[in-house]
Amino acid sequence: MVIVEAKNIVKRFGKITALNGISLTVNRGIEGLIGPNGAGKTTFINIILGLIRPDEGYISVFGMNPWRDGAEIRERVGVLHEKPQFPKNFTGREYLEIVGSFYGYGKYDVIKKVNKIIRIIDLEKFVDRKIGTYSAGMVQRLGLAQALIGDPEFVILDEPTANLDPTSRIEFLELIARLYRDEGISFLISTHILSELERVCQRVSIICDGIIRERGSLIDLTKKYVTQYLIEVKNPKKLYDRLRDESIVEKIEFYDTKIFVETRNWREFQKILFRIILDNNIEVISVLPRYGALEQVYRKVVG
Amino acid sequence: MNRSKLNKLFSLIRWEFMRNLRFPILEFIFVSAVYSIVSGLLNISSVLNVDIKGIGVLIYNIFAVEFIFRLGLCFVSKYDLIIAVYSLLASISFAGEIASGNMRLLLSYPLKRRDIFFIKCLCLFFIPYTIYLGVSLFFLLLMGQDIILYLSWYKFIIALFILFIESLYVFSISVAVSLLLQNTMASFLSTLLILYGLEKISFVLPSSIKIFVPPENLRIYVFYVLGRVFPSQYNSTLLFYSFINMLVLSLLLLFASYLYFVRVYEVCRRG
Numbered sequence: 001m002v003i004v005e006a007k008n009i010v011k012r013f014g015k016i017t018a019l020n021g022i023s024l025t026v027n028r029g030i031e032g033l034i035g036p037n038g039a040g041k042t043t044f045i046n047i048i049l050g051l052i053r054p055d056e057g058y059i060s061v062f063g064m065n066p067w068r069d070g071a072e073i074r075e076r077v078g079v080l081h082e083k084p085q086f087p088k089n090f091t092g093r094e095y096l097e098i099v100g101s102f103y104g105y106g107k108y109d110v111i112k113k114v115n116k117i118i119r120i121i122d123l124e125k126f127v128d129r130k131i132g133t134y135s136a137g138m139v140q141r142l143g144l145a146q147a148l149i150g151d152p153e154f155v156i157l158d159e160p161t162a163n164l165d166p167t168s169r170i171e172f173l174e175l176i177a178r179l180y181r182d183e184g185i186s187f188l189i190s191t192h193i194l195s196e197l198e199r200v201c202q203r204v205s206i207i208c209d210g211i212i213r214e215r216g217s218l219i220d221l222t223k224k225y226v227t228q229y230l231i232e233v234k235n236p237k238k239l240y241d242r243l244r245d246e247s248i249v250e251k252i253e254f255y256d257t258k259i260f261v262e263t264r265n266w267r268e269f270q271k272i273l274f275r276i277i278l279d280n281n282i283e284v285i286s287v288l289p290r291y292g293a294l295e296q297v298y299r300k301v302v303g
Numbered sequence: 304m305n306r307s308k309l310n311k312l313f314s315l316i317r318w319e320f321m322r323n324l325r326f327p328i329l330e331f332i333f334v335s336a337v338y339s340i341v342s343g344l345l346n347i348s349s350v351l352n353v354d355i356k357g358i359g360v361l362i363y364n365i366f367a368v369e370f371i372f373r374l375g376l377c378f379v380s381k382y383d384l385i386i387a388v389y390s391l392l393a394s395i396s397f398a399g400e401i402a403s404g405n406m407r408l409l410l411s412y413p414l415k416r417r418d419i420f421f422i423k424c425l426c427l428f429f430i431p432y433t434i435y436l437g438v439s440l441f442f443l444l445l446m447g448q449d450i451i452l453y454l455s456w457y458k459f460i461i462a463l464f465i466l467f468i469e470s471l472y473v474f475s476i477s478v479a480v481s482l483l484l485q486n487t488m489a490s491f492l493s494t495l496l497i498l499y500g501l502e503k504i505s506f507v508l509p510s511s512i513k514i515f516v517p518p519e520n521l522r523i524y525v526f527y528v529l530g531r532v533f534p535s536q537y538n539s540t541l542l543f544y545s546f547i548n549m550l551v552l553s554l555l556l557l558f559a560s561y562l563y564f565v566r567v568y569e570v571c572r573r574g
Contacts, residue, residue, distance in 0.1 A: 051410055051570035074413040081411065085404030087322050094321070101314035102412040104307030150413070 001028050003154050003186060004048055009057035011043055011210075018043040020210035021057070026188055030180050032197035033190040034298060035207035041190040042082060044207070045156055048188075049079060062153075075103065078147030082158040082190075084139065088132030092123060092142050095131060096149055103150040113149055121145045121175070136163035140172065148179070154186045155179075161196055173199050194294040204294065206301045214301045218294065223266065225297040228290035231259045231273070234283040242276045260290055311414060315422040322405065323396040324430060332388055332431045336438040339381035375462035375525040382502065382518040385431075385466075386473050390494035392427045393477030398490040401482075407570045416565045424557070428474050435466055461528050465521055472517055472549050473498060475556035482560050482568070511541075520545040 004026035011019040019040045035041050046052040048061055050070025059066060061073045086095055093114060100110035118127050123145055126138050134142065140160060147155050157176070161169045177200050179185045191197060197204055198218065205215040214221065227250075233239050240254045243261065248269050251262035263269040277284055289296060400406040409419060439462075476497060481490040505516035513519050524542060 046570060049411055051407065053569060070410075071413045071415045074411065079411045081404075081407060083404075084408065086408070087405060089325060090321060098314055098318055098321070099412060101310050101317070102414055104310045104413075106306065106310060 002026070003028060003062060004188075005058075005060050006044075006047075007058045009044070009047060009054045009059055011040075011047065011052065011054050017210055019047075019054070022207070022211055024205055024212050024215070026186075027203070028186045029202045030176065030187045030189065030200050032201035032204040033188060033207060034192070034194060034197060034204060034294075036302060037192075039207045040210040041207055042158055045079070045158055045188075045190060048156065049074065049077065075150065076153045078150060078152035078155040080140070080143040080147045080155070080157045080160055082162065084143045086131045086139065086142065086146075088130065090131055091129060092127040092131060092134070092138075092145075093118075095142070096127070096145055099146045100149050113151075117145045117149055120148070120179075137165065137168045140164055140168075144172070144175070148185070152185065154188070157187060157189045157191075159191055160189060161191065161193060169193075169196065176200055194298055195292050198292055198294045204297075206298060208302050214297070221297045222289065222293040225300045226266070226289045226293050227262050227264055228296060229261045229263070229266075229269075230286075230288050230290045231261060232257050232285035232287075233259065233277075234285070238280055239276060239282050242280065243273070246272055248272060257285065312418060312422060315414065315419060316426060318409070319396065319423060319426040322400070323392065324426065328392070328395065329430075331391075332434050333438075335381075335384045335388055336431075336435045339384060339435070340438050340442050342381070372458075372525065375458075375465050375528075382469060382521075383499070385470055386495060386498045388431050389427075389470060389473040390477040390480075390491050390498070392431070393474065393481045394487050394491035394494065396423055396427055397478060397481035398485050399487040401485040402487055410570055416568075417561070420561055420564045424474075424478070428470065432467065432470055436463060439463075458528070462525075465524060468546065468549060468553075469518060469521055471553045471557075475553040475560070478560045479556045482563055514541055515545045515548055517549060520549070 002025055004024070006022055006024045009019050009022045010017070018038075022040065022044060024044075033041050033044070043052060047054050047059060048066055050066035050068075050073060053067045062076055064073050066073050090098070096114045096117065097110050100113050101107075105113060118124055121141050121144055123138075123141055126134065127142075131139070131142065140163070144157075144160070147157070160176075161172055164172060173196055176187055176189070180187060180200075187200075189197065189201065201218065203215070203217050204221060206213045216224070231239065234257065236254045236257055236259050240252065240259055243249050243259070244252055246269075248263055248265055249261055250264065251260075253260045261269070273287070276282070400409065410416065477490075477494045480494045480497065484490040484493060501516055502518065505513050505519045508516065514523065520542065524546070527539065527542065
């Protein structure tokens with residue numbers, strides 16, 4: 001099911017063109033939006049939410065126009081903005097309660113929802129403290145809680161793991177994957193940290209200079225763009241000697257137990273690799289894309 | 304209006320109290336109201352240094368009229384305080400929330416922009432006004448029950464109307480400046496500069512123009528309507544038009560601010 005449909009969206013801020021004819025369809029699932037700073041990710045998110053009006057183009061969210069029917073759309077969409085500025089004099093619970101009532105819930109429903117969300121997001125330890133005393137990780141958790149309090153069908157996360165330590169980052173991503181699996185909530189995640197998207201996203205869109213440069217499932221993009229692989233074996237010299245002579249291999253290096261290979265035809269290369277491994281009885285530890293697969297895709301697309 | 308809509312509106316009122324009318328803002332408004340009214344009353348005590356219970360009905364009546372006159376005049380003479388109160392509130396609630404990113408949060412929830420604007424204006428305008436009204440009534444009651452019986456109510460309402468129109472004028476300019484500048488300190492200082500500047504400029508203006516500049520027109524109005532001498536160089540028609548001008552200007556500014564906030568205002572300039 002299509003959630004967001006954007007066609008040729010243009011947005012200018014004075015002389016700067018933030019979005020230069022962006023066309024994108026966001027479906028149910030977990031979708032990633034990546035791009036360099038100033039690529040137009042946040043502008044696009046703000047247009048989806050009806051916070052900004054596009055200069056040109058067509059956009060619909062759940063079949064509605066965000067600028068005109070923003071409030072109706074936001075009944076079904078939750079958002080965690082980049083660097084959210086929650087009022088520091090509220091406690092986490094007070095803030096969640098007031099956000100709950102922004103969705104039109106009565107007093108008792110709000111209390112029930114807040115308690116449920118506190119349990120899901122694991123906020124018990126600090127929810128009754130003033131927000132001004134929260135660490136960056138606590139603020140992000142509160143941000144996710146307020147995005148989920150209205151039982152949204154779709155949640156937009158803008159740089160959700162910025163300022164989180166590695167453990168909190170992993171926990172946060174696991175939580176997102178669980179919410180999709182158990183509650184059926186779809187996500188659009190905008191981030192710089194590509195390894196995060198690899199963990200949870202089904203589809204990725206790469207935005208650069210205000211346009212979508214590439215879009216597809218992680219598997220398709222990997223097939224199309226990933227050319228560098230890391231093969232870890234017990235006796236690398238033997239494999240290195242065999243692979244070096246293959247014309248399909250464009251570049252090959254080895255260090256310690258690892259061999260770095262660059263090839264444009266992974267499918268063909270796989271066949272050759274397995275043949276050599278079996279013929280020479282080489283013990284393989286792992287075969288992986290060199291760097292993250294998405295990182296390679298991103299580098300190729302953005303340049 | 305359905306229950307869900309009411310819950311949203313009440314939560315917006317709660318937001319205003321928790322976010323923008325928190326300590327010490329509300330306390331400052333209250334103190335300014337007490338100061339305005341008490342300073343007006345002290346003026347009366349110095350004129351009528353008598354035992355209120357020991358004098359006749361006629362004196363009570365005079366005293367009540369005197370009180371209302373003083374009340375009207377003290378609203379006008381405390382114009383500076385009203386400027387400070389409203390420009391502070393508008394700067395915090397509109398410019399402050401925009402600058403801090405709270406407005407972006409607020410607009411990311413299923414709230415209509417017109418409801419946000421309406422509730423903000425309602426709270427920010429009427430809460431100080433109600434505090435001023437409450438404090439005036441409290442001191443009236445404090446003076447004794449008899450005085451209420453002989454009070455010229457219509458004149459009391461006129462005194463409050465003067466406060467209303469004065470507040471509306473200051474409030475509308477404060478809101479417009481806040482939405483234009485979108486920076487707390489800049490909008491607070493600019494509003495003060497504009498309103499104090501206009502007030503000071505009015506001293507050197509010719510009489511025919513001065514009558515259109517607040518708070519001078521309000522001062523003339525207090526003298527005229529609440530039973531004092533009417534300056535010979537003015538006439539009641541001109542005074543009426545000056546009031547209409549003030550009211551129209553205030554409503555136009557508020558309407559323009561509403562249109563800007565609901566139809567034009569975009570949350571983030573850059574993405």
